[in-house]
Amino acid sequence: MSRPIMPSVLAALGTVYECPDCEVRYLNERRCTDCNLFCRRIDDGGNCPHCDEPVTISDLAPTPRP
Numbered sequence: 001m002s003r004p005i006m007p008s009v010l011a012a013l014g015t016v017y018e019c020p021d022c023e024v025r026y027l028n029e030r031r032c033t034d035c036n037l038f039c040r041r042i043d044d045g046g047n048c049p050h051c052d053e054p055v056t057i058s059d060l061a062p063t064p065r066p
Helices: none
Strands: 014-018 025-027 040-047 054-056
Touching (some): 025 040, 025 054
Antiparallel strands (some): 014 025, 014 040, 040 054
């Protein structure tokens, strides 16, 4: 029996970072190109297929209700 094929989306996951000053997000880049500051790690994620901006898994997952 063969293993199920993993979606190619998982292969494209990386780490999303955000600049603490200008709040621009980067995928797999730790330094802001505009501010020249080190960015903080937000979450795992990738580029949005519609707008090509970095989005995190937590951006896409619904938040649990209390």
